[in-house]
Amino acid sequence: MRLRLPNFFGSGLLTGLWVTLKTLFTKPVTVNYPVVKETPVPRARGVIALDQDACTVCMLCARQCPDWCIYIEGHKEEQPPAQPGGRVKKRATLDRFDIDYALCMYCGICVEVCPFDALFWTPEYEYSEYKMGAMMHDKDRLQDWLQTVPEAPGLES
Numbered sequence: 001m002r003l004r005l006p007n008f009f010g011s012g013l014l015t016g017l018w019v020t021l022k023t024l025f026t027k028p029v030t031v032n033y034p035v036v037k038e039t040p041v042p043r044a045r046g047v048i049a050l051d052q053d054a055c056t057v058c059m060l061c062a063r064q065c066p067d068w069c070i071y072i073e074g075h076k077e078e079q080p081p082a083q084p085g086g087r088v089k090k091r092a093t094l095d096r097f098d099i100d101y102a103l104c105m106y107c108g109i110c111v112e113v114c115p116f117d118a119l120f121w122t123p124e125y126e127y128s129e130y131k132m133g134a135m136m137h138d139k140d141r142l143q144d145w146l147q148t149v150p151e152a153p154g155l156e157s
């Protein structure tokens, strides 16, 4: 029920005090982080994980990123032929894959556009740092996040 006070000098103050009083005895909607931690929903956009083996260094994610915060470098390596006399193949190898989370706006475009399922969202969110430079995650750190990727939900029948 909303309390309506007569419109005289100071009624705004009383209304504010009434709201404070009411709020004192209601359950807070926030939690006392980091003492209390909420479990994010499985599809929460916490941090992005990289599967280095799946990445073909196609650069599509870096080109589509609106913040230009993905930095990729790679080179081609010759692969020995599968059979004697076969053709030598060249395979792209990842040298660098960094995401700067100080710039990232969590739009998810990189995850969406990757044609090789090499990028995944994980609900992990505890990676804040005291220095901006430390928000740059290299390929090994991005690979480590892979362990926290939740199982994909089953297909609807």
Ligand code: SF4
Pocket: 064, 065, 066, 067, 068, 069, 070, 099, 103, 104, 105, 106, 107, 108, 109, 110, 111
């Ligand atoms: S989530 Fe968006 S802003 Fe962040 S790295 Fe991916 S494309 Fe760039």
Ligand code: SF4
Pocket: 054, 055, 056, 057, 058, 059, 060, 061, 062, 072, 113, 114, 115, 116, 117, 118, 119
């Ligand atoms: S789009 Fe996927 S495969 Fe291509 S560089 Fe990015 S992560 Fe690697």
